[in-house]
Each structure stands twice: as structure tokens, then as C-alpha cells.
Amino acid sequence: MESSGVGFVTPRDVTFAGAEDEPLLLESGRRFGPVTVRYESYGSLNADRTNAILILHAFSGDAHAAGRHGETDRRPGWWDAMIGPGRPFDTDRYCVICSNVLGGCQGTTGPGSLDPTTGRPYGLAFPVVTIEDMVNVQYRLVRHLGIERLLAAAGGSMGGMQALQWTISYPEAVAGAIVLASTARLSAQGIAFNAVGRNAIMSDAQWNNGEYYGKAAPARGLAIARMVGHITYLSDASMHTKFGRRLQEREQFGFDFSDQFEVESYLEYQGGTFVDRFDANTYIYLSKAIDYFDLGGKYGSLEAAFEKTTSKFLLVSYTSDWLYPSYQGKEIVVALMRRGKDVSYTELDCPYGHDSFLLETERQGALIASFLQTVNRHA
Amino acid sequence: MESSGVGFVTPRDVTFAGAEDEPLLLESGRRFGPVTVRYESYGSLNADRTNAILILHAFSGDAHAAGRHGETDRRPGWWDAMIGPGRPFDTDRYCVICSNVLGGCQGTTGPGSLDPTTGRPYGLAFPVVTIEDMVNVQYRLVRHLGIERLLAAAGGSMGGMQALQWTISYPEAVAGAIVLASTARLSAQGIAFNAVGRNAIMSDAQWNNGEYYGKAAPARGLAIARMVGHITYLSDASMHTKFGRRLQEREQFGFDFSDQFEVESYLEYQGGTFVDRFDANTYIYLSKAIDYFDLGGKYGSLEAAFEKTTSKFLLVSYTSDWLYPSYQGKEIVVALMRRGKDVSYTELDCPYGHDSFLLETERQGALIASFLQTVNRHA
Numbered sequence: 154m155e156s157s158g159v160g161f162v163t164p165r166d167v168t169f170a171g172a173e174d175e176p177l178l179l180e181s182g183r184r185f186g187p188v189t190v191r192y193e194s195y196g197s198l199n200a201d202r203t204n205a206i207l208i209l210h211a212f213s214g215d216a217h218a219a220g221r222h223g224e225t226d227r228r229p230g231w232w233d234a235m236i237g238p239g240r241p242f243d244t245d246r247y248c249v250i251c252s253n254v255l256g257g258c259q260g261t262t263g264p265g266s267l268d269p270t271t272g273r274p275y276g277l278a279f280p281v282v283t284i285e286d287m288v289n290v291q292y293r294l295v296r297h298l299g300i301e302r303l304l305a306a307a308g309g310s311m312g313g314m315q316a317l318q319w320t321i322s323y324p325e326a327v328a329g330a331i332v333l334a335s336t337a338r339l340s341a342q343g344i345a346f347n348a349v350g351r352n353a354i355m356s357d358a359q360w361n362n363g364e365y366y367g368k369a370a371p372a373r374g375l376a377i378a379r380m381v382g383h384i385t386y387l388s389d390a391s392m393h394t395k396f397g398r399r400l401q402e403r404e405q406f407g408f409d410f411s412d413q414f415e416v417e418s419y420l421e422y423q424g425g426t427f428v429d430r431f432d433a434n435t436y437i438y439l440s441k442a443i444d445y446f447d448l449g450g451k452y453g454s455l456e457a458a459f460e461k462t463t464s465k466f467l468l469v470s471y472t473s474d475w476l477y478p479s480y481q482g483k484e485i486v487v488a489l490m491r492r493g494k495d496v497s498y499t500e501l502d503c504p505y506g507h508d509s510f511l512l513e514t515e516r517q518g519a520l521i522a523s524f525l526q527t528v529n530r531h532a
Numbered sequence: 533m534e535s536s537g538v539g540f541v542t543p544r545d546v547t548f549a550g551a552e553d554e555p556l557l558l559e560s561g562r563r564f565g566p567v568t569v570r571y572e573s574y575g576s577l578n579a580d581r582t583n584a585i586l587i588l589h590a591f592s593g594d595a596h597a598a599g600r601h602g603e604t605d606r607r608p609g610w611w612d613a614m615i616g617p618g619r620p621f622d623t624d625r626y627c628v629i630c631s632n633v634l635g636g637c638q639g640t641t642g643p644g645s646l647d648p649t650t651g652r653p654y655g656l657a658f659p660v661v662t663i664e665d666m667v668n669v670q671y672r673l674v675r676h677l678g679i680e681r682l683l684a685a686a687g688g689s690m691g692g693m694q695a696l697q698w699t700i701s702y703p704e705a706v707a708g709a710i711v712l713a714s715t716a717r718l719s720a721q722g723i724a725f726n727a728v729g730r731n732a733i734m735s736d737a738q739w740n741n742g743e744y745y746g747k748a749a750p751a752r753g754l755a756i757a758r759m760v761g762h763i764t765y766l767s768d769a770s771m772h773t774k775f776g777r778r779l780q781e782r783e784q785f786g787f788d789f790s791d792q793f794e795v796e797s798y799l800e801y802q803g804g805t806f807v808d809r810f811d812a813n814t815y816i817y818l819s820k821a822i823d824y825f826d827l828g829g830k831y832g833s834l835e836a837a838f839e840k841t842t843s844k845f846l847l848v849s850y851t852s853d854w855l856y857p858s859y860q861g862k863e864i865v866v867a868l869m870r871r872g873k874d875v876s877y878t879e880l881d882c883p884y885g886h887d888s889f890l891l892e893t894e895r896q897g898a899l900i901a902s903f904l905q906t907v908n909r910h911a
Contacts, residue, residue: 179787181785181787183787277789281787281789338777339777340771341768341772341774341775341777341795342763342766342767342768342771342772344777344793344795344796345759345763345771345796345799348759348792348793348800349759349763349799351789352800353756356752356753356755356756358737373731373735374735376735377728377731377732377735380728380731381728381760384721384724384728387721388721389719389720389721392719392720392721392724393721396720397720398717398720398723398829408559408659408660409660410730410816410820414723414727414823416723416724416727417723417724420724420727421727421731424731444793445785478768
């Protein structure tokens with residue numbers, strides 16, 4: 154078992170519904186509820202509730218950011234190396250919270266959840282949600298936990314989009330924003346890759362217009378979507394280092410379609426197992442939320458988007474990330490600086506592509522630990 | 533109608549079979565035949581047959597490199613801007629020939645051709661062929677046309693692989709090699725993208741293990757494969773310039789799955805129409821041939837691969853080509869120079885990604901015209 158700093162953790166659910174909770178007003182204009190939120194927390198809230206850090210997960214992530222649910226867990230949470238006693242998100246000092254996003258499939262209400270009006274899973278009756286909608290749900294969770302102001306909101310990729318949106322939607326409720334491998338708007342190329350994934354799922358006959366719950370899932374379509382996604386998370390160099398041109402379990406070409414390169418076999422395995430933990434409709438909904446994300450477009454300009462933010466910002470981009478390349482991180486930095494905001498930016502020379510924010514824990518960890526101390530002093 | 537320099541052209545077929553033509557010995561060790569080759573030619577052979585240039589097409593290309601087949605052709609051949617009187621491949625001086633590759637679906641024998649032993653299309657009974665096998669078929673065509681030595685073999689992408697293989701397989705038969713946007717070996721990332729395409733096709737129920745001829749083709753799978761491929765042929769910058777984040781025929785998000793970004797709509801259109809001109813099994817076979825291509829692996833080292841070449845080389849790479857990035861072109865140049873070969877290399881600063889070799893006709897054209905004159909003087 155890999156070591157985990159926080160040890161065993163228990164996920165919790167909270168449901169926002171009923172008289173005291175007005176149904177969520179979505180960005181689309183639609184009212185939606187009830188919403189159940191799955192979350193985990195590591196470390197303890199201090200007496201004045203000022204040491205909370207909200208971790209925001211990426212596309213295929215979940216609330217299980219650190220620790221293990223039990224003895225049988227083979228691996229700890231997805232950011233375990235970053236969260237724990239003495240780790241960058243130091244649970245001796247901070248209370249670290251992570252929740253599954255709205256539209257997800259790991260405990261928070263999403264297209265696979267039961268629609269109380271029909272008693273059946275939502276499927277495509279689930280509303281199209283946005284990054285802002287996710288953040289609004291997170292805000293309810295944070296208030297539910299009695300927290301007025303987060304010490305920080307932190308995430309990579311889609312998680313970084315949420316961190317940016319937090320500073321805009323709730324400027325008084327977040328002292329620091331940590332934005333890794335992220336962007337203020339999805340590029341045309343990014344939309345194109347997402348469109349391929351959605352097409353692959355929707356072309357699978359088992360998708361059945363989103364109504365496959367209780368039946369066979371669109372496993373082939375989801376696997377192909379995941380394969381495409383996976384390529385975009387890595388880099389040419391990291392794939393070369395990891396796989397090169399080695400064949401799977403053979404030395405010579407077979408001159409038929411049974412022989413495979415290791416990279417092919419790896420991707421097919423990753424695609425094939427993804428269906429065990431991820432819902433195809435969530436893939437469709439979350440990729441759409443990412444496609445829609447465009448702070449400059451939404452608020453008139455990127456500078457205007459950040460007009461009312463009061464948070465300190467830490468942005469990190471990675472040289473080999475070609476999905477959300479450094480120039481996109483720099484656009485955010487420039488917009489913030491032009492508005493006189495407090496922003497630190499580092500581009501890390503790192504070979505792991507977009508996944509660097511999950512894998513490069515040492516240098517990134519030092520930056521984050523130092524940033525959190527600065528925010529803490531001034532919060 | 534776009535203007536075409538060469539005007540109307542007629543494709544020709546030649547079949548290698550019977551007593552005088554030993555069946556082709558494939559790299560796999562399998563004997564295969566008969567093979568029909570579809571080709572076109574533009575310009576005239578001179579009396580001593582020393583002015584022939586063989587154009588080698590890329591993955592989804594065909595023998596129709598220039599001109600029109602008739603009045604109703606909406607567009608001329610795929611490299612028309614480069615071929616014609618006064619154009620870089622100057623048909624006033626050179627006889628330009630282009631043939632469809634072995635395994636193709638545009639007139640040359642491929643998986644969709646009739647297997648004479650069964651009377652039915654080959655499907656997966658077609659042998660796995662390689663870039664070297666394609667070149668061996670081209671050599672037969674060239675000899676059939678009475679040409680002892682080509683003035684040049686020229687191509688981009690998979691066409692560049694063939695040009696490199698020509699200089700190795702038939703060092704005395706090719707005076708110049710023009711290699712654009714190409715590589716001496718497919719990268720792990722390139723294999724991964726090809727694997728996604730093959731998976732998409734093979735996951736389409738209509739693919740039916742390759743036996744779909746005369747029935748519905750695996751159109752959705754092929755469309756998805758094409759969408760992925762298309763993204764890799766463009767660049768982040770060119771997609772941003774061409775599509776940005778514009779929505780298709782609307783101004784505001786629809787918050788449902790009927791609204792699309794222009795780039796999505798474009799890719800779906802490209803994918804959807806591809807099936808009209810391309811065979812899914814050819815996609816599988818040609819992508820496999822590209823995956824197998826690795827001159828260094830095959831000959832021990834890239835330097836060793838070029839040991840016996842006598843051709844002059846012109847290599848061009850393009851700054852925005854992330855599928856076959858410039859460093860891969862430079863590896864070829866370094867290997868050639870270490871063996872004292874005659875090589876010219878240019879990296880063109882061009883925004884169109886891998887497709888630059890199809891689109892950047894002016895600067896690339898000048899380089900090619902000049903190179904051909906040099907080769908011609910010394911041939």
C-alpha cells in the first residue's frame with residue numbers, strides 16, 4: 154500500500170433541499186434541486202473557522218482527494234501526496250475539504266442520480282450545468298459547514314476553472330486562489346477534443362440517448378473518449394519515455410492486428426477500466442461545462458471578470474502541458490496584474506504534460522505551502 | 533471553380549500479375565498479388581526518361597494530385613497548387629506521376645478490392661502492408677513506365693516516409709528526395725492517436741470484423757477516427773484563428789446538446805463526409821503501416837538506414853506541426869549529415885500545423901523548385 158498522510162477517511166453527504174434551501178438557480182435560468190453533495194475533509198477546523206481550504210477536482214476526479222476509505226483501498230485519494238500532516242496542504246494547520254462537482258458521478262447529484270419527479274435516473278433530463286453552477290453548490294456546502302471565508306480554493310485543470318470562478322462569484326469568501334494547469338477559456342482545440350469524446354459516447358448504440366442505467370453502459374464509446382482524453386493529459390516526451398515504441402509482450406511485429414504497441418495496450422486498458430468508475434453521461438455534461446467556460450466572453454473581458462476579486466492568486470503552468478498551454482495561464486496573470494491584483498505566477502519545466510499538476514508534487518508543493526502561509530498571514 | 537494548372541487529367545490503372553510479374557514479396561514474408569495500381573501523370577517524359585518525379589501521397593490522399601477529371605469536378609487534385617506549368621513541380625519541365633498506395637481505397641489494390649481466390653472483398657484477409665511494401669509497388673510502376681531513375685520522389689507526412697524509404701530501397705533509382713512534415717519513426721503519441729482511430733472503427737457494430745462491403749459501412753466509427761485525425765493535422769493557433777469560440781448559427785449558449793461550437797460542427801461535417809470517399813479498412817491498414825514505420829529500429833540505427841543512399845535530400849518541417857514536430861525532421865537531417873549525405877533542411881514558420889505541407893505553397897514551393905533544379909543539374 155502506498156503511504157497516506159491522512160490515514161482512513163469517511164466520505165459524507167449533505168443534501169440541500171426543503172424549506173430553508175431555495176432550489177439552486179442555474180446559469181441556464183433553470184431551478185434545480187434537491188442537490189446532494191458528497192465531500193470529504195482532512196484535518197480540523199480551527200475555532201474561528203478561518204483555516205479551511207477547498208480542493209476542486211478535475212474532470213475525472215472526485216471528493217476522495219486523500220487518505221483511504223478502508224483497509225482494502227489499493228490506492229489513496231487522487232491528491233494524497235499533496236494533502237496530509239506536513240504536506241503542502243498541511244492538515245496539521247488547515248482543514249482541507251473536497252467535494253464531488255455538480256453533474257458528477259461520485260456521490261454528488263448528476264445525470265445518473267434519481268430524478269425525484271420520475272423516480273428514474275435523470276439521464277438527459279439533467280440540466281446542462283456550468284462551472285459557475287458547480288461553484289454555487291460548493292458555496293452552499295461551505296456555508297453549511299459554518300465557514301464564512303475560505304483560506305483558499307485550489308485546483309488543477311477544471312479545478313482551476315472553479316478556483317477562478319470562486320474569486321469572481323464570492324470575492325469576500327475566498328482569501329487565496331490556487332490555479333494549476335488551467336485556463337480562463339477553453340480553446341477551439343480543447344472543444345474539438347471534447348466533441349470527439351462526446352461523439353464517441355453518443356455513437357455507442359448502448360448509450361441509447363442517455364437511458365442506459367440498469368442496462369449495459371456505453372462502455373466502448375466511453376473507453377474511446379477516455380483514450381482521447383488520456384493522450385491530451387500526457388505529453389509527446391512523457392509518452393516516449395514511458396512507452397517508446399516497445400511492443401506489448403513481443404519483440405517482433407506480428408503483421409496482424411493482434412500485435413500491439415505498449416502505448417496502445419495501456420490506453421485500451423485505461424479506457425476499458427474507466428467505465429467501472431465513471432458515468433458516460435457525466436462525461437458528456439462535464440465536458441460541456443468545460444466547453445462553455447470562458448471568463449472573458451462572459452464578463453466582457455478577462456480584466457473585467459476579475460474586477461471585484463479580492464483574493465491573492467497563485468498560478469502555475471507547466472512547459473509540457475499542451476492542452477492548457479502556459480500562454481493561457483499567462484493571459485490570466487496579465488489580466489490580474491493589469492487590474493492591480495496580487496498574483497504569483499510560475500511556469501514549471503516539467504515533462505508530464507497536463508497531468509503535471511497531479512504528478513509534480515515537490516516544486517509545486519513548495520510553491521503552494523509558501524503561498525498558503527502568505528495568505529494565512531494576511532487573511 | 534478553382535484554377536488548375538494542368539487542366540483535365542485521366543487516371544490510369546496498371547495491374548502487375550501473370551508470368552512476367554512475380555507476386556510481390558511483402559515485408560511480412562507473405563507473397564501477394566495481383567496488384568492493380570491507380571496512377572495519374574502530368575507533363576511529359578523526356579526522350580531519355582530522366583525528368584520523372586514521383587509524388588507520394590499522405591494518409592488520406594490518392595493518385596489525383598493535380599488537375600480535374602472532368603467539368604463537374606468541384607476541386608482539383610490535392611496538391612494542384614504545387615503541380616503545373618510554372619508551378620514548383622513544373623509540368624513544362626518534369627513528368628509528374630502520382631499513384632495511390634498499396635492498401636488504399638482509391639483505385640490501387642486494398643482491403644476493399646476483390647480477392648480473386650474468393651471473389652469477395654479481402655476485408656481483414658488483406659495482408660498487413662508496410663511503407664516499404666508501398667514503395668516496392670511504386671518501383672514496379674516506375675519500371676513499367678520505362679523509367680530507370682526518378683529525378684525525385686516527393687511527399688509529405690506518410691508520403692515523406694515513402695520518399696525516405698525510396699532512397700534506402702532503391703538508392704540508384706532516385707536522384708532527389710523531398711521529405712515534408714515527416715518523420716523516420718512514428719512516436720508513441722502518434723501510435724496512440726492511430727490506436728484511437730482504429731478502436732473507434734472496430735467498435736462500430738457495422739464494421740463487423742471488416743466485412744461490411746455491400747452493406748452499411750461503419751460510418752460513425754470512421755467519422756470519429758477522422759475527427760481525431762483532423763485535430764492532429766491542425767494546430768491550436770490555426771483552430772483558434774479559423775473557429776475561435778464561435779457558436780454555430782447562434783449567439784448565446786442554448787444550455788442543451790443541440791448547440792454546437794463552429795469547430796464541433798466543422799469536425800462532425802468533415803467526419804461525416806469522409807466516409808463517402810474513404811474506406812474504414814484502409815484507415816486501419818494504412819494507420820498500421822505508419823505505426824510500424826521506424827527506420828532506426830529496422831536498420832539498427834537511423835545512420836545505418838541511410839548508409840547506401842545516394843540521393844540528395846530536401847527536408848522541410850513546420851513550426852506548428854505537433855504531430856511530426858520539427859525535432860523529428862532534425863533527427864533525420866543529423867543522421868544524414870553524419871553519414872556525409874547531401875541534405876538541405878528548412879524549418880518554416882507556419883501556423884497551419886501538420887497540414888502546412890498542403891497549404892504553405894509559396895515558401896515551400898520556392899525551396900522545392902530550387903532543389904529540383906539542383907538535382908537536375910547533377911543527376
